[in-house]
Amino acid sequence: MSEVVLKMHNIIKDFPGVRALNNVNFEARSGELLALMGENGAGKSTLMKVLSGVWPYPTYEGDIYIKGDRKRFANTKEAEDAGIAIIYQELNLIPGLTVAENIFLDRQFVDRFGKIDWQRTYSEAQKLLDDLGITDFKPTDMVQNITVGKQQMVEIAKALSINAEILVLDEPTSALTDKEVKDLFRIIRKLKNDNVCMCYISHKMEEIEQIADRVVVLRDGQTIGDVTPIGDITLDQIIVRMVGRDIKDMFPKKQMERGAASLEVKNLSVSNPDVPGTYKVKNASFTAYKGEILGISGLMGAGRTELVEGIFGAYPQQSTGEVLLNGVKLDIKSPKDAIDSGIALLTEDRKALGLFLNESISFNTTISSLETVSSKILGIINESKERQIVGEYVRQLGVKTPSIDTLIGTLSGGNQQKVVLGKWLNSKPEVFILDEPTRGIDIGAKVEIYKLLNYLVDQGVTVIMISSELPEILGMCDRILVLCDGVIVSDFERNKAKKETIMAYATGSAKGRAK
Amino acid sequence: MTDESNSASLTQPGASLGGGGSTGKENHILSFIKDNATLIALFALVIAFSFADDAFFTARNLSNLSRQVTIIGIIAVGMTMVILIAGIDLSVGSVVGLSAVVCTLLLQAGLSVWVAIPLTLLIVGGGIGLWNGYWVAKFNIPPFIITLGMLTIARGLALTLSGGSAIPVTDSVFPIFGGAYIPPMASGVVLGVFVILSVFSVFRQVQQNRQYGIAVNKRELITNALVLIGGFALAFYVFTGYRGIPMPVAIFAFIAFAGVYILNNTRFGRRLYALGGNEDAARLSGINVFKTKMTVYTTISVLAALSGILLASRLNGASPNLGIMFELDAIAAVVIGGTSLAGGSGRVGGTVIGALLIGVLNNGMSLLGVVTFYQLIIKGLIIILAVWFDVIQKRK
Structure with missing residues (x-):
């Protein structure tokens, strides 16, 4: 049996008014891919931030063990030095630099006058790409000119260049094409052979089936059940753990x-x-x-x-x-x-194209149909009418919020989406x-949206x-x-x-x- | 008079749109200071200057101070809208100069004030605003560049039209707009009406909140009431004590109130917040981005032209160099007032406080005989401090 390289023990993390993590316990071994599953808001991102030193000790309780040693990271650099690399959903690459420069960003090879040794930078980068079996782009390519999938490979190469033993992948396939996903999985399998321990955050069940060795589920900041080998659990059972009930x-x-x-x-x-x-x-x-x-x-x-x-x-x-x-x-x-x-269009990119994050639920609901809550010519907004209409949508769509004045940026993805739906429904398309x-x-919010679609068609x-x-x-x-x-x-x-x-x-x- | 405009804005229903809300049970005093930092700074300055120089806290001086604030204040109301949509207008100072020159030239040519003033607002304010707006809205050229260009163009036009020299005015009606006063008795009545309206609006707000089930924030209510009472008391003291409300102050108060109302209570105001918060989402939400931007850039230019006219009226003549660096004072007032340069958040109420703060600083330091060179340095430091405070507060 391979060695336990990462152990999270009784991790608790509080934010003002909310307990984001509540006794998280799991361990991951070298050469395995541990799938970390959970719905939005289950605490996955917070957990990763604790692991990577974004939230330093003692802003959380509990212990992190790397290869048996208790670690208390004061910052992200210390976590990196301990061999932890995280590849976030939003990639952290600089588009105007080459692949090699991105891989060795801030760790360039320099001669004694401080001049960058380009020869070495490129050849070392090429070595890393060769290791990963990547042939379809070169260290000298500009990052902005390669696809998102390839950019992700650059991130992986970067992680390997710091000798990461624990690699965390946060929803890595969300922006990839099928072919790119295949390439990614090929590299993941190779990394397993090289004894890298991987934590893989994802919603996608089919993927988990394909590449995960074991799975652990997070719900409401708690680990639900033990770390379970993928062969011993069905997808339905995973969903039950994630949602807390049968869908x-x-x-x-x-x-x-x-x-x-x-x-x-x-x-x-x-x-x-x-x-x-x-x-x-x-x-x-x-x-x-x-x-x-x-x-x-x-x-x-x-x-x-x-x-x-x-x-x-x-x-x-x-x-x-x-x-x-x-x-x-x-x-x-x-x-x-x-x-x-x-005609109404609910956009794909909710944050960038659909929402006004610094504004209230009320503002977001009426912004595309202000005519319905204001006087015709002068455009004076009738506050009580607006509150009534917005309140009605919030109730009908089941938006979970303390008030319609709550800033939309503080809601979960599902609740935000319901507000966007309300915004378009109010335009009476x-x-x-x-x-x-x-x-x-x-998943729960998904089903509610499907039901709403049925209703609309009706x-x-x-x-x-x-x-x-x-x-x-x-x-x-x-x-x-x-x-x-x-x-x-x-x-x-x-x-x-x-x-x-x-x-x-x-x-x-x-x-x-x-x- | 200027004091009510800020106090009333604090009680407006939408005041929460841009301002930091209260944080509940944490240290009350600390959060109170955070929420009202600019206001407290203004208050502290007034007290400090009052002790430092007997001439400061007199009806006469404060009346003059309020009049000095109006020119920048009127522009700053427009600048709040421009910055709210993540834009900027650097040309306002030159527009002040050009409109002063054009208006006085029209008067010299024998036109009546009732023709000359609207014509100036239309040609200088409307023309330049539409020009700026068109470049920004149609071709997406950064407003910084477009209005920087207009800064020199408008100044050049002012110099060309005036031949580089000052233009005197002989019209007997013209000086009224910038120089006259509403008699003390009438001023008292006007202020009285405003007191009643303010009390009514606060009362109605509380009632509405109850009706909507919004918890009434007692601390905020008391703060607002105190500011309101203090502001009106001060206004009574100043304006009934010295010749009455100056005309430009009355005009500024009207514009500030209109600005607060439009931003908080109209479709147009909502669109500005949307545009500044997320332009792509605004466009896809059906907001006519072109039209909105055109309106905003035109509004600020017209307001700047109005400022120029009031200034020329007060000076009873124009010089092509009027309004140099006004854009910076206006931007400073907006920024000190808590409006974010990134767009999407801000209030006219804050801007009025910011303009007053700058006005008090200028006036107080001049009274104390601080050398102008030092005044500039101190003003600059205050601007930096204000923004720094805003940034660290938002980071939390």
Whole structure:
């Protein structure tokens, strides 16, 4: 049996008014991948910050043992020196520097005059890449010119360059394409052979099955159950540990009669401003009907977001084509035009494009439909009307918050998403487009959102949902469009769609447009 | 008069939009100081200067002080909006000079004040504002650059039009706007009306909060009441004690109130906070970013032009060099008042306090005979201190 390199014992971490971690206990061994699972807000990030010295001793209680020695890190440098490297979801690379420079940032090889020894920097970097079996980029490549997946490899190489024995990966696949995920897993397997201990934070069950050796679940700041070998536990059992209850019906799909054509898109193209002459979306045509949920599937970068944002008027200069609603041609030149025509778009990137983090729930709910709570001409806001409307949405959508004046930045992902939903519902859309509506939110909130989609369809709203998660697309959508390289390559009815066929079209290995 | 504008802003419903809320059970005094640091600093300065020089705390001096504050104050109200949307306008000082020159030239040409003033506001204020706004909003060029360019262009225009020399005014009505006073009796009545309105608005706010189930923060309420009472008492003392409310102060008070109201209670105000907080999200939420930016840049230019006219009116003439460095004082007032240069958070109430603070400093130091060179150094240090305090407070 391999050696226990990391042991967290009775870790407790308090924030004012909240106990974020409450007796966390687990150990991880060399050469294994320990999956650390838990819903948003379960305390995973806080735990990693304790481990990496972001929260130094004694701001937490309990003990951390590295190879049997009790460690009390005063800062991140000490944790690094103890062999701990963390690769965060948001990568910490400098885009304007080369791969090699990023790997050896602040630890460059210099001669005695302080001049950087480039020869050595590049050759050492190349050695690290060779070790990892990476051949598709070079140490001299600019970081900004390589894909996110490759950037992640750079982070891993950087971690290895400081001889990390404990590597923490925080949702590493959230921005990767399938191929990149395969490459990452190949490297992870290699690192296991090299006896690196890895802690892997993820929501994605399929991944855990593939590469984890053991799994530990965190819920409400506590470890639930023991560290369990992956062979001894089912995915359902993991979910029960994560959620604390059985989710009986993950996809509560309600079948409905297809109604009239609602949104028609004809030959929509969105050009790529970075590479003139190329397109992010090319000649996309489809129709969405009342009474159905239309799913849009495809790999990261296939042009899904650009397609719906193009419809929404986010790129007036770059897009061509026609959009019709109920048979009437729309002239959409800005998101405002789209909203005025009755289209709503819940954006994929909630923090960057959907929320005003420093503002209240109330502010965020009414911002795209201020007309509903203010006088017509002068635009004077009727506070009591606003409070009443917002309060109603908060209640209906089940947003967990002490008050509607609470800053939205302090809510969990699921609750934030519910507020964004409320914001768009208040604009009374006829067509509601949701781009990855369940990304980064916990299972309970996901199911609530699915139920809301059912309700909306029932109310006659045309719903279009983009998702990277195939089970979700297959579970909730009546019809599924698949995009590959900016082109709609197929169009499935729900009962005819299979995971494998969708993937085949999404990856471009199956051609043509199935009907 | 200026004192009510800040006290009233503290009691506005949306005061929590940008200000730091109370932190509950932690040290009450400490959090009180944190929440009201600028106000306390202002209070301390007034007391210090009052002890240091007998001439400071007199109705006459404070009346003059309030009038001195108005020119920068009016611009600072507009600057609060610009900085709120994460912009900046460096051209306001030059706009002051240009509008003073244009207005006096129009009067010299024989136009009546009732034509000359609106025309100046329209041509200088509106024209330059639309120009600045168009470049910023249409082409996304950093406002720093566009307005820096306008800083020299407008100054150059002022010098060209005036031929580089001062322009006297002979019109008999024109000096009223910047120099006249509302008689003490009338001033007393006006202040009285404001006292009643303020009490009513505080009362209504408390009632509304009860109705919405928001806990009424007693500490905040008492603070506001004290500031309100103190402010009005001071205003009565100053304005009924010395010739009444100066016209420009009345105009400034009106603009400040309007600014507070617009930011807190209108769609337009909401959009400014949204735009400054997250421009991409604002656009995707259906906010017309172009129109909003154009409006903001036009508003500040018109306010700067108004300041120029009031200044020319007070001086009974214009010089092309009027308003040099005013942009820095206006920005300082906004920043001292707690508005974030990063956009998305700030209040006009804070800006008014900031403008008063700068005004008190200038006035007090001049009375004490502090050499102008030192005054500049001290002012600079205060600005740095204020921002530093703001930054460490936000980091917590």
